[in-house]
Amino acid sequence: MAFHSTKTGQFAYFDTQLGRPDWSGRRVLDFGGNIGTFLEGAAGRVEPSLYWCVDVSRPAIEEGRRREPEAHWVFYDRYNPQFNPGGLRGLALPDLETRFDYVLAYSVFTHTPDDETVELVDALRSTLTDDGMLAFTFIAPGWVPPGEGQQPNVRWRLSSRSLGNAAVPPSVPAHMDAVVERAREAPWCAVVDQSLLFDARAPVGPCGRYDVLWSPDHARSLFPFAEVRPPAAPERQHCCLIGPED
Structure with a gap:
């Protein structure tokens, strides 16, 4: 499916959730990063040559490569009921032949069954450096943003x-x-x-x-070793932070 997301704000979101780290010289894997608007939002704080994007949309990967040829773009032909219904079920994560300081997934596991999410999170953790961090979002069904008239x-x-x-x-x-x-x-x-x-x-x-959609308690039941953080305004998504495997 041709799905190009022009959603922005992913870099600002993860920068906040990770405590505003020094991104210079850090290798970043943007899992499900589509056309790479994360890199655009980083405004030079993440070097394109140290940025990898993996996505199940081949057209998005091709467009990202056209926009940022110095970055690394990997098509992942795995089945997803919405974004890649013609993909291969259970396809293993591609071997990217490197370790990452940050592995990020914005609004990816919000479109993924729980058993596959657990499998993929385990695979992504294995790509972290010794002091790396995996951060991914989830949507809590009952959470309501501050302000009058907001919907859950x-x-x-x-x-x-x-x-x-x-x-x-x-x-x-x-x-x-x-x-x-x-x-x-x-x-x-x-x-x-x-x-x-x-x-x-x-x-x-x-x-x-x-x-x-998951409740925070459900997220903790799947990943008891995760730190679960509330949404960072103006986003509606919670964040799970997980370190490397012991």
């Missing part, structure tokens, strides 16, 4: 149709209120097209939309 995340995701660069937010039908309230309290739920799913073990076939 699950209602926001259900009412948003943001694929690519288009955003057409229809209202959530009144008859969905009860199920949305249930989802706010759920440890796990998923928006599959315009429906809500509550069984993390249920298989999901190719679809136009697959958004996974």
Whole structure:
């Protein structure tokens, strides 16, 4: 599928969550980085030659390579029900032949089943340097941004149709209120097209939309060794920070 994301702010988000580190000379793996807007947002603080982007969208990788030819661009032909339904199920992470100071995944495991997320996080941890850090985001269904009139995340995701660069937010039908309230309290739920799913073990076939939401407690149950941090404004996504394997 041709999916080019022009979302910006990923660098600022991770810079905040990681405590504003010195990025100079650091090797960065942007897992699911699409066309590499992270690198653009870094505004020179991350060297292109020390930046790797891995993504399941071949057109995005090709566009990223066109924009930043000094960086490293790797197509990962793994199945994803939304972004690469023609990919190979369970395909191993490519061997990138290097270790990374930072491995980052913004809004990647928000579109991935739990069993695959655990597998991929384990594989990504193995690519860290001895003092490296893996940081990835998740969306908590009941979290509400500060400010009057804000929607909880699950209602926001259900009412948003943001694929690519288009955003057409229809209202959530009144008859969905009860199920949305249930989802706010759920440890796990998923928006599959315009429906809500509550069984993390249920298989999901190719679809136009697959958004996974976790509570912070569910994130901790999957990754008890992680530090879970709240969203960094203006983002809605929590962050898991995980060090290298012992």
